[in-house]
Amino acid sequence: MMFISRPIAAALFGLSLVALTGPAFAQSAPPATGGMQASPHCAKFSDKEREQYQAYMRVGARRNVEENFTSAEQNFRQALALHQKVCGRDDPGQTDALIHLALQISNQARFDEADPMFARADRMARGTDALVAVRAQHYKAVHLANQGKDKEAIDLALATEKAYFALAPELVALLDYKPTATSSGSSGLGAPRQRFADPRAHQRVIQGTAVSGTGQLAAQGISELMRLRALLALNLDQPAEARSLSQHAASLLAGVGIDPGGVRWRAIRVAGLGAADEKRFSVAVADLSDSARGLNTQLKNSQPAGRTFMDAGRAQLAQGNVGGAISEFRRGAEVLRAERNLVPAEAVEPYLTALMRQNSPNSAREMFDAAQLIRNGLTANFLAAAAVRLGDSNQQVAALQAIETELASLAQRRDNAVNRNADQATIDGLDSQIDERRLARNKAEEAVRASLPNYFQLIQGQPRASDVLAVLRPDEGFVQIVLGQDRSFGFLLTHGEVQVWSVSLTLGQAEAEVSKLRGAFTPNARGELPQFDVAAAHDLFKRLLGPATRNLKPLKALTISTNGALQSLPFSVLVTEAPPAIGAYEDYRKVNWLARWFATSYVPAPQSFVLLRRNASVSRAPSAYAGYGGFSPIPVGSAARIIASARNAPQVASRGCDSDARELASLPILPLAKTEVELAAKQLPGAQTHIGPQFNRASLLRGGLDRFKVIHFVAHALLPAELKCLQQPLLLTGTSSDAVTAADIAALKLDADLVVLSACNTAGADGRSAGEAFSGLVRAFFTAGTRGLMASHWSVVDESTTLMMVNMLGRIGKGARAPGVLRDAQISLLDGKGEGDLKEWAHPFYWAPFVFVGNAPAG
Structure with a gap:
């Protein structure tokens, strides 16, 4: 089928x-x-x-x-x-x-x-x-x-x-008209x-x-x-x-x-x-070839035409004609690249299969280049735009992105207003704002084209293997895993070479494997953690990275891009060698985790990596650190108002959201938030802190955050997947009456090397972007102007997180690169090297939740 x-x-x-x-x-x-x-x-x-x-x-x-x-x-x-x-x-x-x-x-x-x-x-x-x-x-x-x-x-x-x-x-x-066959x-x-x-x-x-x-x-x-x-x-x-x-x-x-x-x-x-x-492949080839050429005549260099050339190649491949298939695939790739169009992974998968069968000297590079034709989602586009904006702090690009964010928010508000039968004056007011912002956007686009003529090509670009290799540092590698419905592939780029291999894992199988491993990160009713399946983690390593082991081992740093369920699993928990039996927490220290090999970073697509490296200059912010922390329990009435505000809807429209309001009101305090922020601030000169009631929406939106290289939040975060009535992610403040939305954050002006979200599930899928890897909250911070972000994949225990964060932020604030610092902190917690470290912290639940996303300046 x-x-x-x-x-x-x-x-x-x-x-x-x-x-x-x-x-x-x-x-x-x-x-x-x-x-x-x-x-x-x-x-x-x-x-x-x-x-x-x-x-x-x-x-x-x-x-x-x-x-x-x-x-x-x-x-x-x-x-x-x-x-x-x-x-x-x-x-x-x-x-x-x-x-x-x-x-x-x-x-x-x-x-x-x-x-x-x-x-x-x-x-x-x-x-x-x-x-x-x-x-x-x-x-x-x-x-x-x-x-x-x-x-x-x-x-x-x-x-x-x-x-x-x-x-x-x-x-x-x-209905039965018969044209002449050609x-x-x-x-x-x-x-x-x-x-x-x-x-x-x-x-x-x-x-x-x-x-x-x-x-x-x-x-x-x-x-x-x-x-x-x-x-x-x-x-x-x-x-x-x-x-x-x-x-x-x-x-x-x-x-x-x-x-x-x-x-x-x-x-x-x-x-x-x-x-x-x-299986009438000769008919299929003829029809699909006719269709591809017909579409390309009517819709020159369009996505439909390019996709249909790919279909024709797939039929040729099924017929056993590898050469003919590759010819059609290359034609499709040419059509797609002409207008920088992208297609779903399943359209490119047969192209990769054909090149793998051909196995010519240049197949690996062509396969990597072909994989960049795959549609990679919202987060990649956000990071691409953010990277170009951060290049020499381009003010014209920053202004354009701010206007586009405002327009998107206004459009959403107008839709909601019409759907809830708001009065005409409200709609007219929104229309006036939209008209004014559109005029401003037109002027901003002209300014961007004048200052950066290739901006729009950059953010929609399709990098080649040579582009990635050109920005890699010594002893560093780049891995891309492309999961498909039927076949999957792995790529390693390092030291001027491209290695490719078949991955014995499909999209569906990856979902099952990741779900099984993540099951160990949910405590039971008694607060006990299930045992982490180290054997399954070793099997997953062999399937994903096993063929590249020899070339991976000498590396000191690895940047990873993947798709599907793998985006919600830190690769640091993969096990590189056959593991020992786990009978006690201390046994986890005997496991050869991938975290022991090298520091890891993540990007949603190779395009993001290339642009962040090429265009994102080092922060010019004069101060090292700003910390925000604390949480005050929210009354049910305030919780309902917060949810309604995030929905751009009046409270009366949120009556079906009572259960969400009760859940929001049940969130616990964060007892170590104040300690974490204050201890981190003590290590860095000129630090600024906002704790408890001082951490509120008004203080955050007041401006001035572009003065800080590192911005640290210790707060509860909520994603739409967690509350059915929530339409965008929320960062809860230290008050009991307000919250900061993703739209609020995207409108901030940052010049940060790093934003840290010491909160819950902040790297998880946000339920609003068709399976996107990173939440809208993460995207919002990149839009605002950070080069890197540290976020967690599952709910984090306060004690271990506080120790990790305090130690890491002191080093990062003094110039150390975040991925390496994160890896060192993880290994220290895993091995129990700190005074007072608990033996149970060797479980990956405690040491592995955080990942670094983006690019860390060379240090």
Whole structure:
């Protein structure tokens, strides 16, 4: 069975929204306008406003078909705001822009945000254009598929297809239209006798077809729903059904004579995937090659085109044609690199497999370069932007990033305001702020281009092996583990060489292994720790790093990048040699942990590593240390207000969050927070401390933090995964009445070499970013301006943490590099070298939770 990625829109290449939104369909008086007359229910649009609205929708549609969902979201958000500004927030004509925005958010797996938008669209669609009402159900079907609700998605898709046919019954006869075949061995769907509509074109209707404008829109909707069902059929191991549905979708568009956005070529792609699942590889190769070249003709150097070349290579590889496969893979890589597009790991995995089989002298470097085509997530992008910003403290970049953070926050607040039916004055006020910030962003972008012309290329770059090797220090290595659905690979870059090996661990297996090992870090009801499975940790080491042991051992430092569940496990707990039996805590000291070999650092992607090394200069802050610590128990009422504030919602909207408020109110005090901050401060001249009530939101946001090289927080941290009503991470202060959100932190101005989060779970996944490795709290500090961050992967016991932190911060504040200092502190705690160290601290629960993320200045 072919793997279909989630959200399903990624595998769909996104709906070809341009086919459903282009100004080509604003005819003079059709039965249904498709929502593109700005609003058939609102006569308030001026000609200029109508053109602006259509331009937003048109550009958003183009970006969507290129799978640039983030940019498409911005365009559709602008269209919706304009419509609401002109016609009012309750005008049903806004439904079209609303569902397009909701779908972009769903395509990015932000389902909790998309749900209320689709619910609002359901209510408003009853009073809108008939075609838009059907389309609202269409997009909701995709939203369901994105979430893995396949049966619900299929049922709604079938019902919506019937509704489209009811609007254009003449389409039924075109389902079996047969174009002339042009590809030997293919399905015949690739015939070029099509009238292709450039999504950027301004023509009002596709000429030369007898089908009405309404029929054209309905045909595109039907074909996309059939393609959706075809992809879901592939996921259900029904390749024949998938191929049949794809053929009907392509035939319908051929019969109508249209193909805006390459919808038909996308259907041919799914037909090719179905043929591959049936092991009819010659047909699959022909269909997928046709589709790739067709898409690249219509959408030059786009993500869909590059991804389909990868599919064609995969079919060639399955056919046994390694050379042909590599040729297609290289073509796909060329297409993707042209516009710096990225694809999911499963798209690149066959390319790596083919190169491994070829085993040429340059295969290892090409494999590493190919692995950089894999989409690496939000944290990597944040770190990339932060790295460039920190290069010589670029003020223009800092200003742009601050504005982008403000805009994202304002957009979220506006969505929440509309969804909770806030008064018009509130929405108008937010719109004014957004308009002002957009103008400021435009000016800031011009300033960045003037001072750093290649900034946007840098933050979206795809580094090569040579780039990583160029920034490595002597006796240092870089490891990347690429976990796939079927095959995984490891890379070690050191001393000018690249080593590659197969990793006998898949994404699913890694999740199980990491879960098993992390189980030892959760005390039972009696407060006792389970025994850590050192044998399993040794087996995992052999599978991940065993083939590279000879080249790893001489190193003094290692930077690690990986994906999947491995991102939530410190590699320091891996065991390098067969371990002894564990009968007592002291036996853990006899184990050969990876922590004994070298200091480790972590980055979300090689791109982050290269940019942090190249662009992040050493902090120019004049003072060594600022410490914040303490926690005062929070009354339930205050806890409810804190959660509501973090949701950008009034307390009345948070009544379903009572259990979260009670949990927040139950958090214990941190008895050693004051001690930890004061002892650390005593070791460093000019240190500043904020303890207890002095550690509050106002003091933190007041500014001046850019004067400190090291910033230390001893506080409770909460992530959205821990509280169902929490929409962003929180850092709780020393008062009983306020908290600091990730958005607050991102707006800070730092010039720090290191931020330390001596709190709970601060490196864990935050529940809002589709499996991201590091929490929004961690990302926020990088956005604010730190080069490195020390955070914990699980809840930490106060006593051991305090000892580690006090010892480490004294050394780091005097210039020692954080990764090495962390490793020394871990080994000291493990071996019980400190006076008063407890024997149970040899358990990795105590010494291993902290990791260093980012880049430490050379010292």
